[in-house]
Amino acid sequence: MGNIATTFSQQIALLESRGMVFDFEPNKVKEILLDIGYYRLGFYWHPFVIDDEHNLITGTKFSDVVNLYYLDVDLRNTLMKYLNRIEINFRTNIVYYVSNKYRTNPYWFIDPRIINQSFINDFDKYYSEEFRKTNKPIKMHHRKYLNDKYAPAWKTLEFFSFGIMLRIFRNLHDEEIKSRISKIYNVNNLSKFISLMDTLVLLRNTCAHGGVMFDLKVPKGISKIPELEFNNNDRMSLDSSIKVVLYILGKISISRKQNMEAEINAIFEKYRNDGIVKNIITNKINFIYK
Structure with a gap:
């Protein structure tokens, strides 16, 4: 207008x-x-x-537009809940395995022997004065330990986003640790695991920032692994991204995967008899009704 x-x-x-x-x-x-x-x-x-x-x-009809909006809202809220579970699990695995391998170095995230210098160069962008003030455990740490420039990894990384955690993972020198974490989620190819996690970070950011869900496309397409099958071999649609969430979530908790699958199916089922919205669900989201 x-x-x-x-x-x-x-x-x-x-x-x-x-x-x-x-x-x-x-x-x-x-x-x-x-x-x-x-x-x-x-x-x-x-x-x-x-x-x-x-x-x-x-x-x-105006009601069709409103229904499509609330389809997006329901999908966003459901996906965010389960993506949060994956994000926490992924962060925990990185902190646990790296911190235990380098037990005498609680600040391994700025050690060039452990992580690429390019990440270290950007670290203070993440660990800003605002970061220190707004995250209470970090603020309390610096009150108690006045000479520490940073808090230890198990405190600091707790407040980093999914995207930053994936960047840390990419930049680790230790291929054995990266492979070990990848295999926790039953993905044996490390580059394909990173591609799957890229998809989840994209999905998480779209949800978190109120992006439109129904026509989401993964720009480079989702990596193929034997355990993942996509409808019509479409590796870019929202439905394909949902399948990645379900796959990774299932390696953390079968019951949470089952819960998510039931919730997603229930959202789509509401529109089974709504020709307009159902058409968007099948043609844009690429969900197939059974």
């Missing part, structure tokens, strides 16, 4: 002029626009746009 703010009435009038059918009461439409926002909701009517003038497929 250009660079000028608009009222609810103007937003509704514009959408109607483009072919949107409002099948909610006007007050409900305004409530939804106030709750979600015109701009964000636009991501979810985009699949119905048919030309450069932003006209919509004839019969596009």
Whole structure:
């Protein structure tokens, strides 16, 4: 709508002029626009746009757009919960195996004999003054140990993101440790394991930053391993990324994998009889109903 703010009435009038059918009461439409926002909701009517003038497929209903939005919300919340479980497990394995191999070096994350210098050069970007202040155990450590530049690995790395932990993993010199951790998740090829974890970090960041889920694509495609089969051999779709989460999660906890699978299936099942959203689930997400 250009660079000028608009009222609810103007937003509704514009959408109607483009072919949107409002099948909610006007007050409900305004409530939804106030709750979600015109701009964000636009991501979810985009699949119905048919030309450069932003006209919509004839019969596009506002309820279809809202349903697609809440499909995304449900997927994001469910995936984030289980990705968090994987992130914690991955972090724990790195801290445990590296710290126990280099027991006399609690600051191994800045030791060039253990980790690549390129990571060390960037370390203070992560271990900033803000990092020290906002993470209470780190703050308390420096109050107690005034001469320590950093807290030990088992404290410091607890507050690093999934993406930074994967970067640490990549930059470790010790191939034996990396291979050992990869095999915990039953992936014998180290480069393929890193590719799978890249997929999970991408998915986690998309969830965490409110990205659109239903048309997520993995840019380079997901690495193939014998245990993973993707629908239609599509290695880029959200459904394929979900399969990676389920696979890795299953190596941590079978029951958590079963829970996640049931929750994801239940989300999609809600739309089995909704032709519009089901079409997006099957054609964009690449989920196959059974």
